[in-house]
Amino acid sequence: MKQFFNKLEELYPWLGWWPITPKNEVTPIYSKSKKILLTNENKFEILVGAILTQNTSWNNVIKAIQNLKKLKILSPENFLNQKKNIVIQAIKSSGYFNQKYKKLFILCEFLEKNSFENLEKYKTIELREKFLGLWGIGKETADSMVLYAFNKKIFVVDTYTRRILSRNKLIEENLEYDEIRILIEKNIPNSLYKYKNYHAAIVEICKTNCKKKPLCDGCVFK
């Protein structure tokens, strides 16, 4: 396991996750620097992106984010004040738009009552529980939010993580989400940037080689 993550870091020293849209632009980009100060708009964009990308390719999410940016739907308040049809149209490319509209709506109502400043005071697990309590947010989405929008150390376990670890015989196939998460957290350094980058690297490798139908030629983990 430790060997696996060392190799991962060697391959991808820094992927710049989570992609954020720079001020006065509309397209999210990956950050060259590890330390960036997130504005509330940035944080909101990450939370929205985490929901929009559920079981959806990031390319489809980018278009939705671009539309939301152009419509200046950059805050919970603006989202809630915007007409449903307009928002649905904006996020259409990300698929499941009816469900996702509802999820975003519920998230925004939550954020109106709980400012980022207040949410940041919670401990990691407590903040996770807060998000998990919202309809439409499961463990992976909650953990993405906690890690990338709030810079709190929790490892994001997605289908890619389960796939690549089980293919490399580092975990049993039917291990539960939190069992995998805790196992990984025990085996990696206590570093926020590594938590982010290891997850990003797993996604990257699974997109290129360790696909559902694996391209085992040139696999670095052979």
Next chain:
DNA sequence: CGCCAGGGCCTCA
């Protein structure tokens, strides 16, 4: 054309 994508909810045993 079919498959897949940075999941989660609901239903029914």
Next chain:
DNA sequence: TGAGGCCATGGC
């Protein structure tokens, strides 16, 4: 608690 159905668009 586990399996199966459902949600939906766009790239390949």
